[in-house]
Amino acid sequence: MGTRMMPVGAYDVEAVRRDFPILRQQVYGKPLAYLDNAATTQKPQGVIDAVSEYYARSNANIHRGVHFLSEQATAAYEAVRDKARAFVGAADRSEIIFLRGTTEAVNLVAQAYGRSNLGPGDEVLITTMEHHSNIVPWQILCEQTGAALRVAPINDDGEVILEEYERLLRERTRIVGITHISNSLGTINPVREMIAMARRHGATVLVDGAQATAHTRVDVGALDCDFYTVSGHKMLAPTGVGFLYGRRQILDAMPPYQGGGDMIASVSFEKTTYNRLPQKFEAGTPHIAGVLGLGAAIDYLQEVGLERVAAHEEDLLDYATQKIAAIPGVRLVGTAQRKAAIVGFTLEQVHPHDVGTILDREGVAVRAGHHCAQPVMERFGVAATVRASFALYNTREEVDALERAILKVREFFA
Amino acid sequence: MSELRDLYQEVVLDHGRHPHNFRHMDEASHQSVGFNPLCGDKLTLFLRYEDDVVQDVSFQGSGCAISTASASLLTDAIKGKSRAEVEELIAAFLDMLTAESPPDPERLGKLAVLSGVRDFPVRVKCATLSWRTLEAALGGTDEVTTE
Numbered sequence: 001m002g003t004r005m006m007p008v009g010a011y012d013v014e015a016v017r018r019d020f021p022i023l024r025q026q027v028y029g030k031p032l033a034y035l036d037n038a039a040t041t042q043k044p045q046g047v048i049d050a051v052s053e054y055y056a057r058s059n060a061n062i063h064r065g066v067h068f069l070s071e072q073a074t075a076a077y078e079a080v081r082d083k084a085r086a087f088v089g090a091a092d093r094s095e096i097i098f099l100r101g102t103t104e105a106v107n108l109v110a111q112a113y114g115r116s117n118l119g120p121g122d123e124v125l126i127t128t129m130e131h132h133s134n135i136v137p138w139q140i141l142c143e144q145t146g147a148a149l150r151v152a153p154i155n156d157d158g159e160v161i162l163e164e165y166e167r168l169l170r171e172r173t174r175i176v177g178i179t180h181i182s183n184s185l186g187t188i189n190p191v192r193e194m195i196a197m198a199r200r201h202g203a204t205v206l207v208d209g210a211q212a213t214a215h216t217r218v219d220v221g222a223l224d225c226d227f228y229t230v231s232g233h234k235m236l237a238p239t240g241v242g243f244l245y246g247r248r249q250i251l252d253a254m255p256p257y258q259g260g261g262d263m264i265a266s267v268s269f270e271k272t273t274y275n276r277l278p279q280k281f282e283a284g285t286p287h288i289a290g291v292l293g294l295g296a297a298i299d300y301l302q303e304v305g306l307e308r309v310a311a312h313e314e315d316l317l318d319y320a321t322q323k324i325a326a327i328p329g330v331r332l333v334g335t336a337q338r339k340a341a342i343v344g345f346t347l348e349q350v351h352p353h354d355v356g357t358i359l360d361r362e363g364v365a366v367r368a369g370h371h372c373a374q375p376v377m378e379r380f381g382v383a384a385t386v387r388a389s390f391a392l393y394n395t396r397e398e399v400d401a402l403e404r405a406i407l408k409v410r411e412f413f414a
Numbered sequence: 415m416s417e418l419r420d421l422y423q424e425v426v427l428d429h430g431r432h433p434h435n436f437r438h439m440d441e442a443s444h445q446s447v448g449f450n451p452l453c454g455d456k457l458t459l460f461l462r463y464e465d466d467v468v469q470d471v472s473f474q475g476s477g478c479a480i481s482t483a484s485a486s487l488l489t490d491a492i493k494g495k496s497r498a499e500v501e502e503l504i505a506a507f508l509d510m511l512t513a514e515s516p517p518d519p520e521r522l523g524k525l526a527v528l529s530g531v532r533d534f535p536v537r538v539k540c541a542t543l544s545w546r547t548l549e550a551a552l553g554g555t556d557e558v559t560t561e
């Protein structure tokens with residue numbers, strides 16, 4: 001980073017690609033077309049360097065050492081909190097809790113918030129298109145508290161039916177959990193409108209942002225949500241790191257999620273007092289290197305510019321949708337008006353798993369399966385789909401490679 | 415492409431498209447459901463096993479070409495066999511896909527067409543799903559997953 005010069009205005013995808021060393025390789029003798037970005041994105045050199053330089057030069061534990069390295073590590077770690085705050089538009093740095101990712105964030109909210117605020121007769125409302133990680137923690141919570149889980153349906157294009165969603169918002173709806181962008185369908189939900197509706201009914205709202213932050217600018221202040229979850233590995237950062245944004249008054253009132261070091265102010269066998277935010281929710285030694293990598297990923301995305309990324313990906317989405325839909329036997333699964341660059345489809349007579357294997361041998365990496373969204377598969381009457389998902393470094397040529405590979409599958413199974 | 419041809423041999427594609435014994439069985443003495451949580455595939459295997467002979471065997475469900483062909487070939491291979499013979503076939507089939515040693519055509523007969531799956535580690539579970547389900551059915555277990 002820093003060495004790359006990108007002219008203002010033009011999007012130079014080749015320059016972006018040069019920042020991602022993993023993309024310079026062949027698989028099975030074919031250039032790699034990595035189209036599995038909804039599963040995890042690749043990492044730019046700046047992120048890889050941030051992680052390795054931390055271990056090479058400044059490895060130390062944070063918030064506790066009196067020595068030079070520990071002070072440096074603490075300062076670097078806390079600086080990323082400021083970056084993350086600005087990145088999602090939070091008001092206060094103490095509203096950013098570093099965690100493993102979205103899964104841990106939803107579990108934290110379900111347990112620390114949900115368990116002390118829900119009881120029998122209360123309701124949690126989600127949608128059909130949620131990832132399993134925004135379903136199962138609520139099911140566990142409902143089992144523990146006697147609350148009931150409600151599910152807002154989606155239409156044949158994979159959009160939440162807003163009238164149904166609003167009808168399901170009732171007096172007893174305490175928590176609403178909705179995804180910003182669906183990982184299986186690509187749908188961009190009208191989250192702002194959905195949050196406003198939920199808040200009118202007095203519900204606390206969590207938005208699953210796992211698929212959003214590498215592709216669109218997020219502003220939790222404008223969204224007016226109570227919680228927003230981020231998975232670092234889906235936005236160019238290392239695996240095992242992410243964060244939860246939480247509204248300060250709510251986080252303050254919540255009991256801790258896990259007990260341990262760092263989350264306490266003082267401990268005795270008679271009485272332990274908890275640390276202030278955000279440390280109250282960061283028990284134990286965190287993934288320090290991962291957090292530093294996340295900081296570098298945020299820098300990178302800011303430098304390239306999320307608006308330009310979004311425009312580039314929209315072009316790829318239009319191009320890919322048109323190419324893939326034109327292939328005989330293809331059925332698109334997920335055709336919302338507003339979509340992220342995710343194209344899910346099935347191919348007549350050929351199981352997605354077989355499609356995936358043949359695409360793989362052509363150098364095209366996609367996902368074939370249920371995408372941790374089995375209720376979505378059921379809604380569309382399929383066991384699985386093939387999913388091509390794009391990121392800032394993908395090109396039209398890679399879409400062409402995908403198209404050629406799908407045509408090969410058809411030939412193969414004809 | 416040649417490894418792909420080894421994986422998807424004509425016989426495999428045929429069984430995948432037109433599986434044998436693909437039907438429900440009302441009078442089954444043994445049955446079990448197999449899941450592959452990785453891809454959401456699911457199949458039910460039905461057996462009518464009497465007088466130490468597999469009198470009839472069938473399956474239903476949705477799956478990829480490999481899992482469907484494997485189940486179809488399974489039904490052809492075990493019909494009329496004794497329990498000991500079936501168990502030997504299960505062992506031979508699982509060995510073919512998971513053991514280090516090269517497959518033994520003597521033990522496998524027609525099932526050897528699936529030996530190409532060895533070169534596609536992520537697909538081994540597709541091929542073994544029906545065989546694990548058969549093991550479960552004979553052992554009296556209603557459900558099995560490949561994980």
Ligand SMILES: Cc1ncc(COP(=O)(O)O)c(C=O)c1O
Nearest residue numbers: 101102103131133183208210231
């Ligand atoms: C929409 C959505 N929510 C949640 C998750 C879970 O995220 P993680 O595995 O990073 O915790 C994913 C990723 O698989 C996702 O796509």
